[in-house]
Amino acid sequence: xxxxxxxxRLEMSKKDVELALSKAIQNDNVGIDNLRQRFxxxxxxxxxxxxxxxxxxxxxxxxxxxxxxxxxxxxDDLNMDIDMVYNKNGKSYNFEVxxxxxxxxxxxxxGIVQKADIKIIKxxxxxxxxxxxxxxxxxxxxxxxxxxxxLKSLNQNETDINKIYKNMxxxxxxxxxxxxxxxxxxxxxxxxxxxxxxxxTFPYAKKDxxxxxxxxxxxxxxxxxxxINNLK
Numbered sequence: 001x002x003x004x005x006x007x008x009r010l011e012m013s014k015k016d017v018e019l020a021l022s023k024a025i026q027n028d029n030v031g032i033d034n035l036r037q038r039f040x041x042x043x044x045x046x047x048x049x050x051x052x053x054x055x056x057x058x059x060x061x062x063x064x065x066x067x068x069x070x071x072x073x074x075x076d077d078l079n080m081d082i083d084m085v086y087n088k089n090g091k092s093y094n095f096e097v098x099x100x101x102x103x104x105x106x107x108x109x110x111g112i113v114q115k116a117d118i119k120i121i122k123x124x125x126x127x128x129x130x131x132x133x134x135x136x137x138x139x140x141x142x143x144x145x146x147x148x149x150x151l152k153s154l155n156q157n158e159t160d161i162n163k164i165y166k167n168m169x170x171x172x173x174x175x176x177x178x179x180x181x182x183x184x185x186x187x188x189x190x191x192x193x194x195x196x197x198x199x200x201t202f203p204y205a206k207k208d209x210x211x212x213x214x215x216x217x218x219x220x221x222x223x224x225x226x227x228i229n230n231l232k
Contacts, residue, residue, distance in 0.1 A: 001215055001216060002113060002180065007180050007221065008060065009175065010060050010177045010178065012056045012059065018165065020052045021048055024044050027047060028040075039148075041154045042148050045147070045151055045168065048170065050081065050082060054097070057097060058084075066225070066228055067086075069086065070084070082096070083132075084097060086228070089231075096132035096135050097137075098136070100119060100138070101143065104145045109178075113214055116180075117200065117209060118135050118136075118212040118218055119137065120132075120209055120212055121209055121210075122199050122208040127192040128189055132185065133185050134185070136179065136181075136182045137179075140173060142172070181219060184227060191217045195211060
């Protein structure tokens with residue numbers, strides 16, 4: 001079981017946030033289609049969070065001598081989730097990272113512990129074929145609807161990068177980004193196969209997810225270091 005005290009605040013600098021903004025602007029048109037139009041600043045914020053998740057997580061792992069050989073982003077409704085590849089002893093391990101804002105119904109970080117799962121999208125019919133060897137969940141300490149509403153109220157046509165940074169209040173991410181939980185594939189498979197109800201649905205995203213509740217099966221962030229160090 002994961003508690004709030006187990007959450008690890010991921011450190012980042014203003015330079016890191018500026019880099020994430022720059023990358024998001026450069027790739028603003030990537031992954032957009034005519035069926036999924038969003039307010040520009042909401043879309044940009046999703047991409048910024050993806051880059052911040054990558055940067056801050058790599059910073060944290062590097063403290064323990066763990067580095068990644070490849071970083072890819074995949075677009076699940078423009079949420080900019082992350083696929084990080086770790087090589088050890090000739091083997092490659094895929095880390096899938098989900099970055100999320102707090103659902104408003106959760107109210108705060110305590111709601112994450114009580115109600116949240118690691119968001120593992122059900123892309124296949126069998127849990128045995130789930131992608132990713134390790135799944136990591138990052139949360140930004142902001143309510144989703146409140147954050148989106150603030151972003152929608154901004155000038156969507158602003159092009160000055162300094163004004164965008166200020167107007168989006170991106171400095172706020174520096175102290176409000178948390179590694180909250182993780183799960184390895186073998187543990188996930190054993191858990192899912194023991195459950196009668198194996199999935200849950202997030203209506204907003206119109207997707208099914210494999211169950212992986214923080215209040216029971218998910219693992220404490222710091223425990224991932226020993227797990228990685230003991231990979232054969």
